[in-house]
Amino acid sequence: MRVLVTGGAGFIGSHIVSALLARGHDPVVLDALLPAAHPVRPALPEGAAWYEGDVRDPAAVARALRGADAVCHQAAMVGLGKDFADAPAYVSCNDHGTAVLLAAMAEAGVRGLVQAGSMVIYGEGRYDCAEHGPVRPGPRRAGDLEAGRFEPLCPRCGKQLAPGLVGEEAAADPRNVYATTKLAQEHLASSWARMTGGRAVSLRYHNVYGPGMPRDTPYAGVASFFRSALARGEAPRVFEDGRQRRDFVHVRDVATANVLALEGLGTRPAGSARAYNCGSDTPRTIGDMARALSAAHGGPAPVVTGEFRLGDVRHITATSRRLRAEFGWSPQVGFTAGMTEFAHAPQRRPAHA
Ligand SMILES: NC(=O)c1ccc[n+]([C@@H]2O[C@H](COP(=O)([O-])OP(=O)(O)OC[C@H]3O[C@@H](n4cnc5c(N)ncnc54)[C@H](O)[C@@H]3O)[C@@H](O)[C@H]2O)c1
Numbered sequence: 642m643r644v645l646v647t648g649g650a651g652f653i654g655s656h657i658v659s660a661l662l663a664r665g666h667d668p669v670v671l672d673a674l675l676p677a678a679h680p681v682r683p684a685l686p687e688g689a690a691w692y693e694g695d696v697r698d699p700a701a702v703a704r705a706l707r708g709a710d711a712v713c714h715q716a717a718m719v720g721l722g723k724d725f726a727d728a729p730a731y732v733s734c735n736d737h738g739t740a741v742l743l744a745a746m747a748e749a750g751v752r753g754l755v756q757a758g759s760m761v762i763y764g765e766g767r768y769d770c771a772e773h774g775p776v777r778p779g780p781r782r783a784g785d786l787e788a789g790r791f792e793p794l795c796p797r798c799g800k801q802l803a804p805g806l807v808g809e810e811a812a813a814d815p816r817n818v819y820a821t822t823k824l825a826q827e828h829l830a831s832s833w834a835r836m837t838g839g840r841a842v843s844l845r846y847h848n849v850y851g852p853g854m855p856r857d858t859p860y861a862g863v864a865s866f867f868r869s870a871l872a873r874g875e876a877p878r879v880f881e882d883g884r885q886r887r888d889f890v891h892v893r894d895v896a897t898a899n900v901l902a903l904e905g906l907g908t909r910p911a912g913s914a915r916a917y918n919c920g921s922d923t924p925r926t927i928g929d930m931a932r933a934l935s936a937a938h939g940g941p942a943p944v945v946t947g948e949f950r951l952g953d954v955r956h957i958t959a960t961s962r963r964l965r966a967e968f969g970w971s972p973q974v975g976f977t978a979g980m981t982e983f984a985h986a987p988q989r990r991p992a993h994a
């Protein structure tokens with residue numbers, strides 16, 4: 642299968658290109674090599690054709706799409722950005738870019754799309770109250786966080802909640818610009834599928850980590866911050882009380898999920914779009930992750946600081962049952978093995994080096 646991988650020079654995209662090659666497919670990369678993501682020119686996987694170009698450029702997309710059977714859309718500006726002034730750039734790259742790509746696919750008759758979604762669209766995770774069942778606590782208040790009250794409480798009775806696993810039907814609650822653009826990408830793909838008879842799949846990645854992850858830039862994930870601290874000989878600084886639950890999924894497992902979804906697209910009904918959580922299904926805490934990395938690195942034990950960021954979610958963990966059942970995916974890299982590898986794996990150069 643000839644697959645156009647947008648963002649194929651990035652962290653996840655480059656692993657997808659390798660996984661496609663390993664399965665005998667024919668990947669073509671389109672990547673703008675955004676300076677925020679690539680302060681230095683990255684090494685591209687050998688064996689893949691590639692174009693330097695922007696998904697917002699119709700001519701560049703049309704050229705890269707020639708002969709493609711499907712598209713794996715990873716290109717996006719990621720992370721939270723620095724402040725609201727970044728909003729136009731996020732919307733342009735992620736949503737205008739997706740619209741240009743989908744229009745070119747409609748024109749070229751390419752009818753298969755697997756794209757990178759994100760768990761950020763859920764806002765908070767799932768919570769259950771013993772008395773009221775599933776509830777949706779609002780954003781946490783600064784006063785509570787300052788007082789060390791990190792757990793959201795039941796909005797009806799104020800009692801403790803048990804965190805649960807988010808399913809794909811959970812209502813979307815995007816709480817920042819990036820999350821909003823990731824949700825809009827899914828809606829654009831649904832419209833495209835309906836209007837062209839195409840098949841769209843969105844893989845809502847959870848916290849992806851592994852070799853090639855960018856270092857601590859404003860765009861990177863928490864695993865990167867800890868890894869960089871250890872590389873400097875410092876203890877990872879864990880915010881809140883370290884008991885925030887996340888689902889850490891290895892980048893090679895995410896790459897495999899993309900390949901299986903691309904290969905299985907034909908089993909989906911024409912004209913449909915469907916979202917799938919893509920996580921390991923073994924929730925861990927941020928504290929667990931910091932401890933695993935410190936131990937594997939042989940560095941200082943993590944320090945739990947009680948600091949917080951107002952926009953952070955307390956717990957967000959998913960069930961990826963749907964992805965396992967419908968595409969036969971099963972993550973292979975366990976937490977301890979994955980973190981041990983990550984503790985020593987090369988990271989991408991920081992933006993200011
Ligand atoms: N890393 C995670 O934990 C995570 C979690 C959820 C979702 N995602 C999604 O996965 C995808 C890949 O993310 P990543 O972590 O590999 O980030 P990354 O920054 O390493 O890769 C993104 C790539 O897209 C390219 N790109 C950006 N805008 C482009 C444009 N307009 N035209 C062409 N190329 C462009 C960049 O140059 C970069 O190579 C993104 O869509 C992101 O939203 C990532």
Ligand SMILES: [Zn+2]
Binds near residue numbers: 795797799
């Ligand atoms: Zn209650």
